[in-house]
Amino acid sequence: MGASRGPLRRALRGAHGAAGYTAGAMKSVVILISGRGSNMEQIVRCCAAECWPARIAAVVSNRADAAGLQFAAERGIATAVVEHRAFATREAFDDALGAAIDAHQPDLVVLAGFMRILGERFVRRYEGRLLNIHPSLLPLFPGLHTHQRALDAGCKLAGATVHFVTPQLDHGPIVMQSVVPVLPDDDAETLAARVLATEHRIYPRAVRWFVGGALRIEHGVVRQRDGAPQLWLPGQAG
Numbered sequence: 481m482g483a484s485r486g487p488l489r490r491a492l493r494g495a496h497g498a499a500g501y502t503a504g505a506m507k508s509v510v511i512l513i514s515g516r517g518s519n520m521e522q523i524v525r526c527c528a529a530e531c532w533p534a535r536i537a538a539v540v541s542n543r544a545d546a547a548g549l550q551f552a553a554e555r556g557i558a559t560a561v562v563e564h565r566a567f568a569t570r571e572a573f574d575d576a577l578g579a580a581i582d583a584h585q586p587d588l589v590v591l592a593g594f595m596r597i598l599g600e601r602f603v604r605r606y607e608g609r610l611l612n613i614h615p616s617l618l619p620l621f622p623g624l625h626t627h628q629r630a631l632d633a634g635c636k637l638a639g640a641t642v643h644f645v646t647p648q649l650d651h652g653p654i655v656m657q658s659v660v661p662v663l664p665d666d667d668a669e670t671l672a673a674r675v676l677a678t679e680h681r682i683y684p685r686a687v688r689w690f691v692g693g694a695l696r697i698e699h700g701v702v703r704q705r706d707g708a709p710q711l712w713l714p715g716q717a718g
């Protein structure tokens with residue numbers, strides 16, 4: 481990650497102005513999904529309810545059967561499908577995906593349950609304006625099956641992480657985390673549900689901060705302009 485800090489900070493500065501914190505005009509946001517899309521739904525709902533200086537310009541999926549596409553279409557949000565199976569190489573898929581995204585001139589690209597690994601060229605193209613949510617307390621448990629792995633390790637805490645995307649999978653500067661207890665009777669499903677409920681709290685907040693120009697990166701650490709808590713704890717309101 482160290483090597484990527486410079487370019488990432490520069491990209492973020494480019495998106496937000498020289499001081500790093502400057503809010504600008506309405507931001508265009510493109511959200512990428514692969515399935516259910518519950519995080520995308522929360523972001524769409526909060527954007528409207530809280531009058532963010534942003535517009536959810538499009539929801540793009542690599543699967544035509546992604547349930548979230550219908551939610552977006554019903555709300556008049558542009559949708560697009562770029563089927564990864566239609567491309568011979570990851571690079572060709574990434575390029576087609578990039579073209580579908582760039583049609584909406586995004587200030588921010590949000591990965592919300594997007595289940596394809598993106599190549600370095602793609603990540604560099606959007607560096608500093610590409611967010612992901614991962615259902616673990618990174619840097620623990622990057623990759624798949626996070627909840628089962630937390631249970632197998634005997635963890636007493638679990639959670640989720642919103643982070644800027646860098647070429648290394650499930651790494652990158654952490655914007656916000658949520659923490660939940662692991663209960664004695666948990667299985668992967670019950671733990672996933674408890675974590676998901678917190679994802680719905682932290683991801684909209686992180687996106688709101690980004691579009692409001694409230695995030696900057698100092699030495700690989702993300703700072704929130706107003707000192708708002710970047711940690712969501714059980715029992716916390718809001």
Ligand code: GRF
Pocket residue numbers: 513514515516517518519520592593594613614615640676679
């Ligand atoms: C979430 O748990 C997210 O952290 C992970 O994939 C899941 C997507 O859920 N990356 P949804 O599609 O947002 O409902």
